[in-house]
Amino acid sequence: MLVQVALPVPLYRVFDYSVSTDNNILSNVSLPQIGSRVEVSFGRQTLIGIVIAHIARADSNVPSGKLKPINKCLDAEPILNASMLKLAYWLARYYHYPLGDVLAVILPSLVRQGKPLDLLITHWRILPHVSDDDFHANAKKQKQQFDMLKLHGARGASEDVLLLEGMERAFLKTLEEKGLIERYIEPKQAPSPVTLAKMPLDLNEEQQQAVSAIIATHQAQRYTGFLLNGITGSGKTEVYLQAMQAVLEAGKQVLILVPEIGLTPQTRARFASRFAAHIVLLHSGMNNTHRLQGWQDCRTGHAQIIIGTRSAVLYPFANLGLIVVDEAHDGSYKQQDTLRYHAADVALYRGVQYNIPVILGTATPSLEHLKLVDDGKLVEYQLRTRPGNAKPAPMQLIDARLQSTHQQTTDDGARYDTGLTDAMIGAIRQTLEAGDQVLVFLNRRGYAPVLLCEACGWQADCPRCDAHLTVHYNSQSQYSSYLKCHHCDWQAYIPTVCPDCGSQNLDAKGIGTTRLSENLHAIFANPQTSKELYPIIQIDRDTTRRKDSWENIYQRINQGNPAILVGTQMVAKGHHFPNVTLVCLPNADRGFLSADFRSPEHTAQLMIQVAGRSGRGNKAGRVLIQTLQPDNDLLLKLVKDGYLSFARELLQERKMMGLPPYTHAALIRCEGKTLVSTRQALKDAIAILPSNHNLAVLGPIDAPMSKKNSRYHAQLLLLAKERQQLHHVLSHWWQPVLALPSAKYLKLTLDIDPIGW
Numbered sequence: 001m002l003v004q005v006a007l008p009v010p011l012y013r014v015f016d017y018s019v020s021t022d023n024n025i026l027s028n029v030s031l032p033q034i035g036s037r038v039e040v041s042f043g044r045q046t047l048i049g050i051v052i053a054h055i056a057r058a059d060s061n062v063p064s065g066k067l068k069p070i071n072k073c074l075d076a077e078p079i080l081n082a083s084m085l086k087l088a089y090w091l092a093r094y095y096h097y098p099l100g101d102v103l104a105v106i107l108p109s110l111v112r113q114g115k116p117l118d119l120l121i122t123h124w125r126i127l128p129h130v131s132d133d134d135f136h137a138n139a140k141k142q143k144q145q146f147d148m149l150k151l152h153g154a155r156g157a158s159e160d161v162l163l164l165e166g167m168e169r170a171f172l173k174t175l176e177e178k179g180l181i182e183r184y185i186e187p188k189q190a191p192s193p194v195t196l197a198k199m200p201l202d203l204n205e206e207q208q209q210a211v212s213a214i215i216a217t218h219q220a221q222r223y224t225g226f227l228l229n230g231i232t233g234s235g236k237t238e239v240y241l242q243a244m245q246a247v248l249e250a251g252k253q254v255l256i257l258v259p260e261i262g263l264t265p266q267t268r269a270r271f272a273s274r275f276a277a278h279i280v281l282l283h284s285g286m287n288n289t290h291r292l293q294g295w296q297d298c299r300t301g302h303a304q305i306i307i308g309t310r311s312a313v314l315y316p317f318a319n320l321g322l323i324v325v326d327e328a329h330d331g332s333y334k335q336q337d338t339l340r341y342h343a344a345d346v347a348l349y350r351g352v353q354y355n356i357p358v359i360l361g362t363a364t365p366s367l368e369h370l371k372l373v374d375d376g377k378l379v380e381y382q383l384r385t386r387p388g389n390a391k392p393a394p395m396q397l398i399d400a401r402l403q404s405t406h407q408q409t410t411d412d413g414a415r416y417d418t419g420l421t422d423a424m425i426g427a428i429r430q431t432l433e434a435g436d437q438v439l440v441f442l443n444r445r446g447y448a449p450v451l452l453c454e455a456c457g458w459q460a461d462c463p464r465c466d467a468h469l470t471v472h473y474n475s476q477s478q479y480s481s482y483l484k485c486h487h488c489d490w491q492a493y494i495p496t497v498c499p500d501c502g503s504q505n506l507d508a509k510g511i512g513t514t515r516l517s518e519n520l521h522a523i524f525a526n527p528q529t530s531k532e533l534y535p536i537i538q539i540d541r542d543t544t545r546r547k548d549s550w551e552n553i554y555q556r557i558n559q560g561n562p563a564i565l566v567g568t569q570m571v572a573k574g575h576h577f578p579n580v581t582l583v584c585l586p587n588a589d590r591g592f593l594s595a596d597f598r599s600p601e602h603t604a605q606l607m608i609q610v611a612g613r614s615g616r617g618n619k620a621g622r623v624l625i626q627t628l629q630p631d632n633d634l635l636l637k638l639v640k641d642g643y644l645s646f647a648r649e650l651l652q653e654r655k656m657m658g659l660p661p662y663t664h665a666a667l668i669r670c671e672g673k674t675l676v677s678t679r680q681a682l683k684d685a686i687a688i689l690p691s692n693h694n695l696a697v698l699g700p701i702d703a704p705m706s707k708k709n710s711r712y713h714a715q716l717l718l719l720a721k722e723r724q725q726l727h728h729v730l731s732h733w734w735q736p737v738l739a740l741p742s743a744k745y746l747k748l749t750l751d752i753d754p755i756g757w
């Protein structure tokens, strides 16, 4: 028998290797098991791959002289079980991505590197007979390291902890070789059953119906995909919690997907305050050892509640009982490179795989999910009210054409535009004076989006991208003033004169969050002392970059004192600020004018999510939208009839125009050193499409930002009425496209169900 191995190489095939008996140091079984790792030589490299099948010698196409043996088998037990392999096959097929590369995405990097899975539970302890006398006086460093371990007593400590404390691996080895310390594997105790830490709330009628339906599915051990479509603040979390309770009490694991974890310190608290359970967080900020630890905890069933971002949906689970996708409309669930999967779609697949309920929760369902409801593939439950007497805040328009925005005067008499109308400023003042908090939403970080020469019209552009450089200006310190490209991170000093015409008349145009915060400061500071009367808290990627900064911001907000929060889309993601009673959107509706057909949907979702931060406590809230296009149909529809009715109308339009979700899309992007070469490769790709392909082919056209990071991008869009049709064509066409001579030095990628083009 031979083993068939999937290797992390960009080739759409697997590789056969033979096994000699002495390869198999780890087990007595003659063949490495399916789902275990093997190390093999591949060309001149040594790679680690996964055994995916055993085949008879006669079934292999490899000529006998060419067949190589595996170098070694790394696992006595499979690390991926049958259902994980099935998931990998499905991902490879659906996203037309090589199986070996899919596995590379699924496996944590330490596993990929061939590290033993018990790496993290390796503990070190001092051998019983050893004492201080066993050290030479001049072995100072050894003694010092020994003393660190000694502090942990007879049980010692895990290698992970010791390394964190500053011990060095080399010394652990030396001390081990000298017979002073030993390693051992700490047996993991089975987790104790989950108990309630706090009593559940009494559900209202709509919540109760949703919870009952989910629990019934769980008890019947069936799959159902639920769309929990509840307005902001309607208590979707309480539905999750009570559904989870039934699942956890049955001894099963619950996976909760959230858009971003680092940003929401309260995410864990929401679940930890209800359940005494082993909760594991999985997110991109983890180091490799913690990721492996998390992976193992999920795989062994040690983790009971798993809260994670997108990639957590690819983890192995011992006994998964429920998946919750919170804020299921969020764009961050779509991976934008390598394996371009959508975590909500994968969640539904896994629900089918395990026969468990999957909840997609959101106040602003994506059009894709509404269509799935129409098709009977998701069961919708609506929550139409906020619990108690909290009412969703009404949205009001301010016509910025009728009243000009407020002007402010600097110390040296210059006047500048604050970007806010007097009506909006008045409402902010009123709210602060009533002791409440205000949230101002502006989806643009930095000081200003453009630096412009008033004399000749020159603008500061990124030399590497088709984009303006953003002005990051700090009036307190010129050292933190610079120009930056938000696409490739290129940085430059702010010039004092125009590089084209020498004029000193350079002006920062437009408003970002930093400038808006400064403007608000000028408006609301004490006029005599110019001291801050109300704290202005800026929340964007620049101010939350440091590790604890978001937590500090959160604490400041939750003290509840009157304050102005200025934030980007970061503030739209499920936060609960009970003292915010006014939300202001000075120009959020710009997106309704964009050429991208998805822009209205995304703009409306963002506006509704931000608006939903208002009036979540005991006091009523309001939302003010300042606009230059108060008669825009989309805006009026959204404000008057609400998101659902707005979304339904968009859905009708998509149907008429033959756009997703009524058609199925694949986007091919080509990246290279020149636009000509990328376009040519795509033309060649079209030329080899099968004649009866039956698809709409749009392109090749330049990508929306065709030059990015000094590379050029062109794209091609394929649309099909039936999903099957699309996949059928791709399965015959995509690999020949990759092999086109004109594609040789270019990067070609395929995006199934793209969310932007």
Ligand SMILES: Nc1ncnc2c1ncn2[C@@H]1O[C@H](COP(=O)(O)OP(=O)(O)OP(=O)(O)O)[C@@H](O)[C@H]1O
Residues within 6 Å of the ligand: 201, 202, 203, 204, 207, 230, 231, 232, 233, 234, 235, 236, 237, 238, 362, 363, 387, 388, 574, 575, 576, 612
């Ligand atoms: N049945 C209930 N009785 C009383 N209070 C409730 C009930 N259900 C939820 N709540 C409270 O309502 C508030 C809002 O709930 P939650 O944060 O779950 O809303 P949400 O639907 O997730 O909102 P969003 O989509 O805006 O994040 C919370 O403070 C929660 O404790």
Ligand SMILES: [Zn+2]
Residues within 6 Å of the ligand: 462, 463, 464, 465, 467, 485, 486, 487, 488, 489, 490, 709
């Ligand atoms: Zn750039």
